[in-house]
Amino acid sequence: EAQVTQNPRYLITVTGKxxxxxxxxxxxxxxxxxxxxxxxxxxxxxxxxMNVEVTDKGDVPEGYKVSRKxxxxxxxxxxxxxxxxxxLYFCASSSRDLNSPLHFGxxxxxxxx
Amino acid sequence: xxxxxxxxxxxxxxxxxxxxxxxxxxxxxxDYITWYQQFPSQGPxxxxxxxxxxxxNEVASLFIPADRKSSTLSLPRVSLSDTAVYYCLxxxxxxxxxxxxxxxxxxxxxxx
Numbered sequence: 001e002a003q004v005t006q007n008p009r010y011l012i013t014v015t016g017k018x019x020x021x022x023x024x025x026x027x028x029x030x031x032x033x034x035x036x037x038x039x040x041x042x043x044x045x046x047x048x049x050m051n052v053e054v055t056d057k058g059d060v061p062e063g064y065k066v067s068r069k070x071x072x073x074x075x076x077x078x079x080x081x082x083x084x085x086x087x088l089y090f091c092a093s094s095s096r097d098l099n100s101p102l103h104f105g106x107x108x109x110x111x112x113x
Numbered sequence: 114x115x116x117x118x119x120x121x122x123x124x125x126x127x128x129x130x131x132x133x134x135x136x137x138x139x140x141x142x143x144d145y146i147t148w149y150q151q152f153p154s155q156g157p158x159x160x161x162x163x164x165x166x167x168x169x170n171e172v173a174s175l176f177i178p179a180d181r182k183s184s185t186l187s188l189p190r191v192s193l194s195d196t197a198v199y200y201c202l203x204x205x206x207x208x209x210x211x212x213x214x215x216x217x218x219x220x221x222x223x224x225x
Binding site for chain 2: 004031033035040041042043044045048050056058090092099101102103104105106107
């Protein structure tokens, strides 16, 4: 089954404790991206990657890092999480032609205390 | 970059047709318009995509006028299960990369 898998689904952590949210897709997609979703703000893009070893900032990249060492994986790294990063995070992928539909994961709800 | 604007919320009764309009005044020549649906605790999923005029699939229709500065998602005869948030997306391939401009979404509530 074609899918985007995020882990974990829920995560509670404390300020300053490094964490990684994993994202994996099995569709051989070139494009992968991360979003955060907050009430009243919709979906905002954090980072995206057009292919292996190629990453770019989205609208809200501050406080986040990503890497794309393999085509299927695109982890989101919070080196020093802060409470304002409490949010619902989604990973998505699509083929190189971005007019193709985005496939989203089921989300990771992160709480930073 | 094409910024999108949608109504924040809409209400409808079961069986009615619902039309949600998205404004994208700065849409570029090569940009496509895509709509997504999101249920609580799930990622958005693709509904329909178009470039101009009208597109129809088994779920919805998409109307795009000649100037392409807006688009309207039409859901025929909605049911309770159509209660969701609907996002309009314009993909812009600018010099700075592939910016994906999601609107803030329209929360549709369908009641009996």
